[in-house]
Amino acid sequence: MLIMKYLNNIKLSLVTAVFVCTGTVFTGCEDDLTISGSTDKLETVDGVYGYVRSAAGARELTPITLFGDKAGTGHLFFELTKAAEQDVTVTFKIDKDALEAYNEANNTSYEMYPVDKLSLANDGKITVKAGEKKSASMELNINAGGTIGTTYAVAVSATADGGATVSTNNQTYIYLVKPQPAYPVRGTARDVKTLCFVEVNNENILNCGEYTMAKDGTPFFDVVSIFAANINVDSKTGRAHIFCNDQVSFLLKNADQIIRPLQAKGIKVNMTILGNHDESGMSSLSKEAAEDFAKELKAYADIYGLDGFDFDDEYSNYSENPSPGFEERSSANYCRLIYECRKIMPDKLLGIYEYLLYDAPNGSVEGKSAGELVDYMCYGTYQRYAKGREENFTGLPKSKYGPYSLKINNEYNGGWSGFNQETIQNLKDAGYGLQVFYNPEPRIYSYDHYFTAVSKVLYNDEVEWTGKYYNRTDFTSIQGTKLAYESYLGEWAATSSNSLYIYIDEDNNPRWWDWSGSQKFNVRIEEKEAGKSYYIYGWGTYPEITEKYPLVAEYDAVKGYISIYPQVIHEGDAADPETWEVHWGTYAGSGANCYWRAYPQYANYAIEGSINLDGSFGLVGVGNRWGLDPYHEVDGTLVVPHMDVKYHITENYTLVKN
Known part of the structure; x- marks a missing residue:
């Protein structure tokens, strides 16, 4: 029976490798190769065992893709479990019978690739030199000629001139070769x-x-x-x-x-x-x-x-x-x-x-x-x-x-x-x-x-x-979410990466500390000038001020970024004579003199960020323990609205849509 010829153990090694064209891929580098069955155990028994392997560590069912009228190439070698005592000549052969045996054994129905489009280099002959365990690579040339989208198979068997036995677990190797359309070509060639x-x-x-x-x-x-x-x-x-x-x-x-x-x-x-x-x-x-x-x-x-x-x-x-x-x-x-x-x-x-x-x-x-x-x-x-x-x-x-x-x-x-x-x-x-x-x-x-x-x-x-x-x-x-002016509009839950607070130490002295970590607050971003700027309501540590007087953020249409710079958010008027300015600030003082100091000299530094692919967006500040807060002037000094807050929100910010 035909199938028995290929599935029984064979002395003097009739080795079968089957190459099948289809669309599935299982490939890997040589160190990642898995051989069906254990070849290590074969080294512990008498005799020399040989088997066919693919170069480049390709596993079973590895596809070789043909693009348009381009040919493809498989690379095979023959490997022994022990070094050859003398030169071993191996002959590969394109073998339709081996394919039929594979189909019968695996309940598949692969069609043979057109035989007139197949050839083996050097008439299929390769040598495992004395003292070595593996042969050089043998090229299987696959010329274009199959129908795009059709699954084909090419079976190749190998015989050796002596001294090798092949386990049934290592007789079959499957390449998948898939005809594909030719690459599309750019209409106008690029200089760069x-x-x-x-x-x-x-x-x-x-x-x-x-x-x-x-x-x-x-x-x-x-x-x-x-x-x-x-x-x-x-x-x-x-x-x-x-x-x-x-x-x-x-x-x-x-x-x-x-x-x-x-x-x-x-x-x-x-x-x-x-x-x-x-x-x-x-x-x-x-x-x-x-x-x-x-x-x-x-x-x-x-x-x-x-x-x-x-x-x-x-x-x-x-x-x-x-x-x-x-x-x-x-x-x-x-x-x-x-x-x-x-x-x-x-x-x-x-x-x-x-x-x-x-x-x-x-x-x-x-x-x-x-x-x-x-x-x-x-x-x-x-x-x-x-x-x-x-x-x-x-x-x-x-x-x-x-x-x-x-x-x-x-x-x-x-x-x-x-x-x-x-x-x-x-x-x-x-x-x-x-x-x-x-x-x-x-x-x-x-x-x-x-x-x-x-x-x-x-x-x-x-x-x-x-x-x-x-x-x-x-x-x-x-x-994902695209970078666009409209992407920033809406209501957001903001989380700071850090915050500072004043605690009372064991000697009853107020001290600054930042172990409190992130804090959350809500903001609302509305259109100011379409495509160019926004109003941001409720920002930061003092929402009672920034909800009433929103910050203005700029949209960079080139980068798709949003930026918030220090700014005047309210000029004093009859309704509210206080002028409110947003500045960079950080902790200062100690004991009863702890305060949140303004740094108007940093007016050219912004919080900046952009929409992430998941729809959230991040804003990056100038550094740890620094935040943008509203200040007004008292006796010639810029001060925050009050110090009666638990946390001063600082550093960087992540915003997620509510």
């Missing part, structure tokens, strides 16, 4: 492209697809880079290999739900390779090691459908006495790696992140300069404009350099800190070809106002946000 590095330990790259150009609906971002997988020394082999942490592995396992939607919008998705505290790194690989590492990168690109790689030569611990396969750090070694990558991945993007000059490829290899080999390079010191820096790199034109990288996380106030629109204009006018963004936090900030400030200069267009965002592991979006 946009690249965004996303810290996937915290954020979801799907958020980058929610920002589009107002005129034609195309994506704001050209390239999104998964930050980051690592280059590390494999403790078993001593060679450099790719390591993926749990967050990167999750993304690759779910490429259909996370990577493909961006590509379907026309956004290219790269993966960044980052050093990781051992002697392996982009600048230390020997020629042979560079060739080997480039092949592994290609396997990741082919299997997970990546559009390329960005390289960041940080955090490697380069050795002055390198181990075999490694050399002393040099830009020439780095250039060699990029050369090897370009040689076997001519259609993939290769980008460089540098900030020290020597942490980048330089010079030439085989007549190809570093500038010719890379697609782009960017300066990695944030919010600094490095005009002319590209001249340090051999053959690198301005059109391939990004001299002004913008960090857009909370550390830089969503990117506004240090941002200069004139620098964007200078970058464009000077002929640079790349604008880089790093570390967006789209669950904190909606970036449509910020990206518009950039795109008005680069593209004479605005950026729109769909209003949707994703948590790190989400496949479906959450509806």
